[in-house]
Amino acid sequence: MRFHSRTSSAGVVEQPFTLGEVPGMLWTPEGAHGTRPLILMGHGGGQHKKAPGIVARARHFAVEGGFAVAAIDVPHHGERSTDPEFDRLAAEYGARVAAGEDTASLDTALYKLVVAQTVADWQAVLTAVQRLDHVGGGPVGYWGMSLGCALGIPFVAAEPRVRAAVLGLQGSAVLTEAAGQINVPVQFLVQWDDELMPRAQSMALYDALGATEKTLHANPGRHGDLPRFERDDSLRFFARHLC
């Protein structure tokens, strides 16, 4: 694990890193010493580890909750190299969204192209980050919306170190089986007027979650309109289960 820089502002230390081929970002509270809970954040489709919605939440989790937070570029995103097959599918996905057409079959194709690699990447990053003195081997949470949920569900299902997850903006049927294998508490976010995920599919994916404790939060608005108070609620959910 190589760190490229270390900058500190407004109470948070930011450290970009590379682990093998995986570019990532680590946020910790200024002056952090010893073991603390860790939140892994999965970005959305077309986004990356430093997307504004990731950075704002990561800094909030670090400052208000004392958490360590890590994000990575998932395959074919951010600083990672892409490939023609992924680019073709992503372009078709964008065209179908723009035309208001169904994207379910493309969701599945895109997912299958990256899911195995992403799970392996997250497991390697989790191991490496928890070796750091200011992170340590504390409880782990996962936060991911949309693509970050699609790739997060198989990761959370496969990884026993993850003890709680905030997921949502997702309802692809390809995730049903992995969702059934999740047995840690989940907070699942739905946008009532989501133009990308039909409401009934999102409800079905929540229904499929194997967790005994799972809460669905639905709010009015489109895919990108998560209300700000859900950020505070995510922090409280993680604090309740990881601290």
Place this chain on the structure above:
Amino acid sequence: MRFHSRTSSAGVVEQPFTLGEVPGMLWTPEGAHGTRPLILMGHGGGQHKKAPGIVARARHFAVEGGFAVAAIDVPHHGERSTDPEFDRLAAEYGARVAAGEDTASLDTALYKLVVAQTVADWQAVLTAVQRLDHVGGGPVGYWGMSLGCALGIPFVAAEPRVRAAVLGLQGSAVLTEAAGQINVPVQFLVQWDDELMPRAQSMALYDALGATEKTLHANPGRHGDLPRFERDDSLRFFARHLC
């Protein structure tokens, strides 16, 4: 408004009262002076102002939030006199629930029998309680599940002094019009496996709420199984909107 007693325990003062024919209960933090936010709590069907779920939440709101809290017996409940028509409908309702039969038409009949009186009772109690020195004319919230939601929706829609509401466990179509007239923030609770309220009806009632800010929280479990963490969430919701 006549108070019958005043007892104090574990940080909360309890004062049973009568206003006209309406028996009620007022909870305030020990040592409370001056104006504070007020929460009105509507009990469920067959319950009353001192049902365990009402008392536990009222004390929690008073101790943890510094709120004043009032509950009343709604018509035909608790210490209030009943009448043969109500008793007949209530008995039939119980029999249909026991037989697993649909209760929608009875919901409507029971609702129509009590709604106008209940709204008038709440408005009178609100006015009287806010005249007390240790309550005053602060912001007002309403909390009510099941019957407490059915009777709360027309009250909240009609009463501009109410600024936020926690509602739920309800999906009767008779409420659709009044729900559309609510324009204050609402937190709406759904039990995913509710044996009394079909899930789709609950979702439709949430959908009908006219509020711009409305959050649906769904959790696994039956009608009576609201998870304890929703009590804390209700307190935070009221604190965010009333304090």
